[in-house]
Amino acid sequence: MATKVVMEALSPTMEEGRLVRWLKPEGASVANGETLAEVETDKAIMELVARGDGVLRRQLVAEGATAPVGTLLGVIAAANEDIAALVGGATPVSASAAPTAQSPAPAVAPAPAAVAPVSTPATVAPVTTTAPEHETAASDGGRVRSSPLARRLAAERGLDLHAIAGSGPNGRVVKRDLDATAAPAAAAVTSVPVAAAVPVRAGTEYTDIALTQIRRTIARRLAESIGPVPTFYLTAELDVERVSEMRKAMAELGDDYKVSVNDIVLKATATALAQHPEVNAHWLGDRIRQFARVHLGVAVAIDEGLITPVVFDADTKRLRDIAREVRELATRAKARRLKAEEYTGSTFSVSNLGMFGIDQFTAIINPPEAGILAIGAIEAKPVVVGESVVVRRRMRVTMSCDHRVIDGATGAKFLATLRRLIENPLLLVY
Amino acid sequence: MASYDVVILGGGPAGYVCAIRCAQLGLSVGVIEREGLGGTCVLWGCIPAKSLLESAYLASRVRHAAEHGITTGELGFDYGPAMKRSRAVSAQNSKGVEFLFKKNKITWIKGTGTLTSPKTVKVGDETHEAKKAVVIATGSRVRGLPRAGLDLNKTTVLSSDEVLILDKAPKTMAIVGAGAVGCEFADVFNAFGTQVTLIDIAPSILPLEDGEVAAELTRSFKKRKIDVHTNAKIGDVKIEKDSVSFTIDKKPMTVDRVLVAAGRAANVEGLGFEALGVRLDDRGFVKVDEKLQTTVPGVYAIGDVAGPPMLAHKGQREGVVVAERIAGQNPHPVNYGNIPNATYCHPEVASIGMTEEVCKAQQIDYRVGKFPFSASGRARTAGETEGFVKVIREAKYGEILGAHIIGSHATELIHELGVARENEFTVEEVDLFVHAHPTLAEAIAEACLDSLGRGIHA
Numbered sequence: 001m002a003t004k005v006v007m008e009a010l011s012p013t014m015e016e017g018r019l020v021r022w023l024k025p026e027g028a029s030v031a032n033g034e035t036l037a038e039v040e041t042d043k044a045i046m047e048l049v050a051r052g053d054g055v056l057r058r059q060l061v062a063e064g065a066t067a068p069v070g071t072l073l074g075v076i077a078a079a080n081e082d083i084a085a086l087v088g089g090a091t092p093v094s095a096s097a098a099p100t101a102q103s104p105a106p107a108v109a110p111a112p113a114a115v116a117p118v119s120t121p122a123t124v125a126p127v128t129t130t131a132p133e134h135e136t137a138a139s140d141g142g143r144v145r146s147s148p149l150a151r152r153l154a155a156e157r158g159l160d161l162h163a164i165a166g167s168g169p170n171g172r173v174v175k176r177d178l179d180a181t182a183a184p185a186a187a188a189v190t191s192v193p194v195a196a197a198v199p200v201r202a203g204t205e206y207t208d209i210a211l212t213q214i215r216r217t218i219a220r221r222l223a224e225s226i227g228p229v230p231t232f233y234l235t236a237e238l239d240v241e242r243v244s245e246m247r248k249a250m251a252e253l254g255d256d257y258k259v260s261v262n263d264i265v266l267k268a269t270a271t272a273l274a275q276h277p278e279v280n281a282h283w284l285g286d287r288i289r290q291f292a293r294v295h296l297g298v299a300v301a302i303d304e305g306l307i308t309p310v311v312f313d314a315d316t317k318r319l320r321d322i323a324r325e326v327r328e329l330a331t332r333a334k335a336r337r338l339k340a341e342e343y344t345g346s347t348f349s350v351s352n353l354g355m356f357g358i359d360q361f362t363a364i365i366n367p368p369e370a371g372i373l374a375i376g377a378i379e380a381k382p383v384v385v386g387e388s389v390v391v392r393r394r395m396r397v398t399m400s401c402d403h404r405v406i407d408g409a410t411g412a413k414f415l416a417t418l419r420r421l422i423e424n425p426l427l428l429v430y
Numbered sequence: 431m432a433s434y435d436v437v438i439l440g441g442g443p444a445g446y447v448c449a450i451r452c453a454q455l456g457l458s459v460g461v462i463e464r465e466g467l468g469g470t471c472v473l474w475g476c477i478p479a480k481s482l483l484e485s486a487y488l489a490s491r492v493r494h495a496a497e498h499g500i501t502t503g504e505l506g507f508d509y510g511p512a513m514k515r516s517r518a519v520s521a522q523n524s525k526g527v528e529f530l531f532k533k534n535k536i537t538w539i540k541g542t543g544t545l546t547s548p549k550t551v552k553v554g555d556e557t558h559e560a561k562k563a564v565v566i567a568t569g570s571r572v573r574g575l576p577r578a579g580l581d582l583n584k585t586t587v588l589s590s591d592e593v594l595i596l597d598k599a600p601k602t603m604a605i606v607g608a609g610a611v612g613c614e615f616a617d618v619f620n621a622f623g624t625q626v627t628l629i630d631i632a633p634s635i636l637p638l639e640d641g642e643v644a645a646e647l648t649r650s651f652k653k654r655k656i657d658v659h660t661n662a663k664i665g666d667v668k669i670e671k672d673s674v675s676f677t678i679d680k681k682p683m684t685v686d687r688v689l690v691a692a693g694r695a696a697n698v699e700g701l702g703f704e705a706l707g708v709r710l711d712d713r714g715f716v717k718v719d720e721k722l723q724t725t726v727p728g729v730y731a732i733g734d735v736a737g738p739p740m741l742a743h744k745g746q747r748e749g750v751v752v753a754e755r756i757a758g759q760n761p762h763p764v765n766y767g768n769i770p771n772a773t774y775c776h777p778e779v780a781s782i783g784m785t786e787e788v789c790k791a792q793q794i795d796y797r798v799g800k801f802p803f804s805a806s807g808r809a810r811t812a813g814e815t816e817g818f819v820k821v822i823r824e825a826k827y828g829e830i831l832g833a834h835i836i837g838s839h840a841t842e843l844i845h846e847l848g849v850a851r852e853n854e855f856t857v858e859e860v861d862l863f864v865h866a867h868p869t870l871a872e873a874i875a876e877a878c879l880d881s882l883g884r885g886i887h888a
Binding site for chain 2: 147
């Protein structure tokens with residue numbers, strides 16, 4: 001049975017996507033779940049996967065073309081299956097088509113008689129890549145109109161000239177365009193990719209804090225000093241004796257909910273975040289967004305790398321709910337079955353490598369979030385309690401902080417709250 | 431009532447260029463001008479002054495004719511014929527603008543206009559309607575320095591207007607104001623045998639130019655026996671029938687003529703601004719927004735009347751931009767940060783962008799590259815080795831922050847660097863272009879190289 005390849009909503013806010021590249025040629029055999037193409041959404045380049053097995057019989061949209069969500073991009077079917085009915089109604093979209101309106105010109109669908117799975121791209125409508133006429137279209141996909149100075153600055157700052165709207169003659173990218181990208185303070189926030197506000201889950205309350213001059217200066221200076229996110233790290237060793245006791249007691253009581261130490265740490269982190277909105281925040285370039293609700297991103301290692309599903313409202317959820325949710329999200333993450341809205345919208349993230357025996361590590365902040373907490377392994381070690389040396393279970397946590405949002409003392413106060421909660425897990429029942 | 435799409439008040443460089451561009455874009459245009467077409471530039475400024483400067487240049491060249499094996503009889507330097515020639519050149523240019531008006535079917539309304547509404551201008555008894563826009567391009571005029579006791583009397587205390595039509599060069603002349611105009615006339619009258627005293631209250635001549643350039647010009651002027659006084663205060667001005675006496679820093683001095691080469695005022699009187707609501711800024715120029723629109727929608731102002739820099743080429747570009755805007759286009763705005771300055775005295779001075787003093791004040795990390803014309807083969811062949819090219823680049827990326835040239839043909843040479851800067855070429859791209867040898871322009875490439883520490887010929 002034939003399967004349609006359509007432009008899928010790959011992010012919650014996506015309305016249209018640009019087909020960057022077909023990864024499978026016409027005539028190639030594909031399996032369900034295999035990546036067919038790369039699609040550029042409003043935020044990132046993402047993969048479009050096959051939703052069925054068969055042969056990619058037709059590519060109906062040319063590379064570089066933009067199509068609204070739901071547009072038929074191609075057809076997967078058996079090698080000799082008649083796909084005329086599926087293809088007939090579709091209008092091929094060439095790269096020159098306007099972003100939202102489908103091009104009416106090549107209205108005649110390609111002859112459906114092509115049965116053999118021979119790759120002949122020419123049968124898919126004449127693809128004319130005429131340069132768009134409006135001034136801002138600086139790019140023809142390859143070369144960007146830009147000044148030598150702009151090219152130097154972009155190379156230095158690691159900016160992609162393709163992604164910058166040029167304001168010079170015929171959309172030429174000039175220095176001021178790069179300055180506008182680098183220092184978004186005066187410009188519209190939405191035009192700045194690095195600091196774009198992520199879509200916020202409906203009902204999530206937040207407060208946008210206007211930047212004071214000093215905060216603006218701190219942000220600029222720090223960013224100049226270290227990469228795009230000026231990060232510093234705070235490490236604390238927490239006593240998890242009581243958490244371990246609690247976990248042991250749960251096990252002895254039958255372990256109905258399978259709450260792990262990690263779940264307890266997550267709950268404690270969420271609770272601490274709720275008390276420290278200054279840490280539960282996003283950096284948006286021209287302002288800081290502090291969240292009233294805690295949506296905790298939990299880093300999960302998967303074969304292809306890493307993904308961070310979100311436990312929404314983690315501070316108000318019971319331990320058993322967090323445990324169940326994390327388990328379930330991790331399972332689906334490993335199977336690559338997460339929906340985009342399940343891994344976007346976090347306000348703060350946690351990464352735990354304790355199970356790999358890592359004592360302590362630093363995690364990379366997931367912008368625009370202001371911080372991430374890296375959890376190390378629990379280790380029994382001698383510590384001084386009162387006047388005597390005793391063996392205690394200890395765990396090291398390291399918070400990476402975006403200095404533009406979080407100052408040293410702010411982060412330290414948050415960690416103090418976290419310490420109090422983890423060293424006294426009873427507080428989590430309140 | 432005559433009706434046009436656009437009515438322009440003033441036929442100077444800003445106004446006439448605006449008119450031609452409007453006409454090219456299919457708009458009907460009426461230009462109100464009381465005197466001749468071309469304005470101050472053509473009639474009382476750039477063009478006749480440059481004609482006289484050319485005469486002065488020839489005067490200084492011919493003094494060296496013998497070196498080239500050219501024998502002349504006894505040399506004579508008579509300002510009168512040079513002045514007459516300059517008037518003929520000026521008249522020719524004005525006729526040229528008249529021709530352009532005819533070619534583009536632009537109506538010249540002779541007289542003085544007064545705005546009676548945002549869409550009507552009265553000239554004498556006649557009212558002219560502007561269906562789309564009114565453009566004010568009335569320019570500026572010399573003002574004199576009444577506070578220093580130097581009221582223009584047109585006999586002994588002169589403005590550039592009167593100096594341009596003198597029959598002969600005075601024996602002695604004090605020029606008050608050592609900006610571009612003052613330096614140019616110092617050059618002219620020095621060449622025609624006048625003993626010139628050049629005076630400015632600022633710490634250097636050409637106070638807006640780079641300090642090293644001003645120092646070089648001062649040296650050159652002093653070598654030619656021009657008496658240069660900077661940081662100077664004038665007092666006790668006494669105007670006699672055929673002379674003026676005053677003190678410079680308390681030292682007395684008497685000269686035949688004083689040229690007041692400082693102070694210009696915008697022509698904003700009698701235009702009906704107050705009744706209409708066209709407002710002025712605190713310096714007396716018409717207040718305009720970034721689209722060059724005045725405080726009255728549909729009424730634009732361009733050129734000197736819209737504020738400094740008071741340069742013909744700045745006004746001309748504003749004229750083009752406003753015309754295109756009126757025609758519904760979205761023109762590139764005027765890049766005020768890259769307008770060339772040109773002073774046509776000898777040696778010539780030209781610049782774009784920031785001076786080294788400004789870079790220092792703004793704490794920019796910069797590097798300077800210099801190349802003296804004394805090391806240029808082409809300059810030596812011409813026997814004109816005064817001056818240098820100075821390029822200021824940003825330290826890290828090589829952006830051209832400013833460029834300053836003093837020397838022969840500097841006002842022509844500056845444009846290479848102006849185009850480079852406009853297009854954000856760095857010093858390296860300027861050098862990458864192979865410069866013809868021998869040319870004066872090689873000095874530009876060498877200065878760029880020098881800023882990178884890689885100069886070849888110096």
